[in-house]
Amino acid sequence: MSRFFGEIRQVAYLVPDIEAAMDYWANVLGVGPWFYNPRVPIRNYTYRGERYEPHNSVALANAGGLQVELLQVRNDVPSMYRDFIRAGHQGAQHFAYWTESFDADLARAQAQGFKVCMGGEVGENGRFVYFEDQSSHPGLHPGTVVELSEVAGPKGKLFKLIREAAQDWDGRDPVRPFPDLNTL
Known part of the structure; x- marks a missing residue:
């Protein structure tokens, strides 16, 4: 468990299909x-301080307590995902820590030297940031970055629903649509 953020809650893979x-x-x-969303509704997205309109498809499922994210980039806006792909990397692009105390955890990370590179919002109380690539540090996979993800609102309820659906999954209905975050 991380001294700064707690448990790693998600591992994300960039996939071509x-x-x-x-x-x-x-x-x-x-x-x-x-749980599949062909176009994630990201608001206030920034990469290196500039605003863009990304089009990403995301699928989420749990393997035990760990959430697995599959992510396909559908346009060519600047992002850490695009950086990862252009560098020739494949596999795990980021791992995420979840928080209900986003501002405090972000401030603590920044005090430890973490620098935000990319961020945005998904739903109410669903902010996220990705920190600069730390792959120059020994032991970290090249290109893999750390995400801090707020789960205090509907996004947290969605993640709970996904975890619970996986607990006794019998193989039926392997792909399901994301529910509307506004109704959670």
Whole structure:
């Protein structure tokens, strides 16, 4: 467990074909069900201080207490995802810590020298930031970055729903749509 953030709650993989990746994870690895959003509604997205309009598809499922995220980039706006792909990396692009005390945890991380590179919001109380690539540090996979993700609102309820759906999943309905965050 991290002294700064607690448990790692999510590992995210950038994939070139999210539908094929969900099929593999569900039918070969037995991980699911997948909650799929073909266009994540990201607000206030910034990369290195500039605003952009990303189009990313995301699928989420739990394997025990760890959430797995599959992410496919659908446009070419500047992002740490694009940086990862252009650098020739594949596999895990980031791991995430979840917080209900976003401002305090972000301030603590910044006091420890972490620098925000990318961020935005998904729903109410669903802010997220990615810190600058720390792959120059020994032991960290090249290109893999740390995300701090706020789960105090509907996004946290969605993550709970995904975790609970995975607990006794019998393999049926391996891909499900994201529920509307406004109704959670």
